[in-house]
Amino acid sequence: MRIQVKVNGTAFESDVEPRLLLVHYLRDVLDLTGTHIGCETSLCGACTVLVNGHAVKSCTLLAVQANGAEITTIEGLASDGKLHPLQQGFWEEHGLQCGFCTPGMILAAHQLLSRNPHPTEAEIRKGLEGNLCRCTGYQHIVKAVQYAAEKAATGGQ
């Protein structure tokens, strides 16, 4: 089937198998390997990307379902060589160890902050419940999101 998508600002048109998962389309067809696969059942969130601004688990969405959509992956988050405040926050606060869950975690946090720019600690923890991390115990991830919220509030971006 023929699909058209815009990924990180670039338009793509591809012929895909109807059963091709969006995550495999991004990784294998477009070579955007920053989006990871952790469970294949939308439970871990490693494959989270933004589809029309919403955080979506790309391992349980077919590429054909994303036809016509605008997609942002981790590769598209920094602009003009400048890290997004969330990326800065994860770096500053040691919000990652192995880094495998990080792209999905950052994009889930992106949606969280777009809906609630000043979340409490409890709201951050609740907002990230769809994304699993086995390394950090989440505390530095919470700090990273707080850092980004603060940065946005003070006009960091």
Next chain:
Amino acid sequence: MATKYLGERIKRKEDPRLIQGRGHYVDDLKLGGMAHLAFARSPHAHARIKSIDAGAAVATPGVLAVYTGEELKGQVGFVPCAAGLEGLKIPDHPCLATGTVHYLGEPVAAVVATSRYGARDAAEKIEVDYEPLPAVLDMEKALVKGSPRVHEHLTDNTAFVAKLEAGDWNAVRQDASLKVIKQRLINQRLAPASMETRGVVASYSPGEDTLTVWSSTQIPHILKTQLAIMSKLDEARCRVITPEVGGGFGSKLNVYGEEGVACFASRKLGRPVKWIEGRRENMLATIHGRDQINDLEIYAKPDGKVAGFRCRILASMGAYHQLLTPAIPTLTALMILGAYDIKNVFVETVGVFTNEMSTDAYRGAGRPEATYIIERAMDLVAFELKMDPVEVRRKNFPSSGKDISMATGVVYDTANYEKPLKKALRLAGYNRLRKEQERLRKKGKYLGIGVSTYVEICAMGPSSRMPGGGWESGTVRVEPTGKVTVLSGTSPHGQGEETTFAQIVAEQLGVSFDDVTVYHGDTSVVPMGIGTFGSRTTAVGGSAIYYASERIKKKMAKFAAARLGVKPGELLFRDGKIETSDGAKSVPFGSIVVDAYSAKTLPAGVEPGLFEQFVFEPPNYTYPFGAHIAVVEIDEETGEVRLRDYFAVDDCGRILNPLLVDGQIHGGLAQGIGQALWEEHVYDESGQLLTGTFMDYALPKAGCFPWFHTANTETRTPVNPLGVKGVGEAGTIGSTPAVVNAVVDALRPLGVRHVDMPLKPEKIWKLMKGNAGDGGR
């Protein structure tokens, strides 16, 4: 003042690529002509393979080959076990089952196809006719004479029996003043569940006769040796590369059959072959952790001092041994006395075969079990003697100092257990909490306070005690431009040693942190190594790098001394200069580098160039310690445990980067608390896994935890030049008993003295309703 790097909160070098999606994990690798591998796995825990019909799979377009165990016979060696124990039975462990399957998920056939989806489709078309056999799942039943056997050719299901005994047991038994406390503890089976599953790309080049393997592993050099042996290849023609590794926690400290099959397929087909494990496969067929039954006998004096300690450990091996399976419970025996000076000890460890996935190293690997046993024991003494658990611990601490000999035969490098305990009690407001508990109890509310004062064994380790050696290599190379390259035989996968090692070398050589680049995980780049596990990377690998830098300094000082007309011993390396301590005479670091490489004037006996290697052999393990306090509330309606507060004071020796130390502790706590409250791998009576997905296996989420209050004390170890002990496993080891002790403490008004993990609401609710069921009291 020279720029200081050690002890500073420094952001990681690893992060810029990882936060932008530019790191490369094994599944991100694409090679020309790459084929994909998938496995057909056993749906039974124990069954005879009557026939395999691969016809439909072979006929599927895009399928390049289908292999079964019969075809691998004589071509691919067995999956290796490195543990050496007296009398250990090591059953043959083929990469693909032959004749009989011994656990659910055991690989039976392999399919190679041109596409990922195609390989999986074809694997499902493989028809295997099985004759189910009785499955052995209960360790105690497995040991009963006449039990069905996991391996029919073995006489029974006992893999090994090991005994550790010290002291005067006649005297203990005759002492009528001692209170004997008995208890059974179950340490449940867990899933390591790194977020990245296993994965491998094997690429054999027929022309060059070389095999290159990219594997998500913690031990590239050991894997290279073992794959060469399994594949019957010249090891000098094999190379293992470790790309980014998305977590391991011990589960990738192994050599797996699937890796052997990938190498075989690539050689047969003459093209690269990729295998990426699915999550369900990961839950079934990547090693599991823990799974012990512990029967304790504590002999306590009326004042709380423990005179004798006995324990029988039943440890599930699973069906086969993986790399270190039988060695794990022996660490439990070794560390069973924890932080307590107990003179009389007896431990019998029985390794038991069951029709389950192999157990092996999972974060802590045998030591969390030991700490759980002894820390629960201290609370049992407190319960029986109606003492405060802190008092019981203090009664049993050895005196502080160095080289503390334990009855188990180990010698603790340093001990000062009162120090972190005092700090933790102050941090938590222990006395205030006890008063609050008293008030709440009067209102029928359940508040529990749990303490654990753990000791762990780290920095693995002295080669005399390690199956394949415990040394580590470090290489420091100053490039002709003055930039510094560091090579380590360790294989960090999230711990952050690209940063820590650069801190060590930058401070040693007086160069900028940004000018140091660390490489690891490529056997053709790094001369030799052991890997990352057992909280050894910084303590052992970092020490090798420290000494390699010393060698560089020694050499550079000779060049500089000749230039400055001073003695080499008078020179200091700081801020890009080599100078006398008063700063009166100095020469830029870079000009000495040029001297060393241009080699026009060589000091006597000095070779040109600046690349030095050091292999560090640790004289002892290190024994980090700490005190953890958990505060829990239990909902009296539902039995749900709420972890209200957590305080962790850890002494991991000298702290090189507090940011990274905190990160290691947090992650460890999450896994240790996860075991106490939620995590549990469950097989049913027929050997089916009931917890094969993240829907059923309760991996903790962000909302599960309170803010962790962490602090440290710093008692440097004399075992290595850096004074560091290791911190990768401390959080996991200390936290599990602290949480369980807190929950049992909360239930004390009900007369409950023990509850087995995980402490799920249903179990607690039944206890509160007076229905203990299994695992209560």
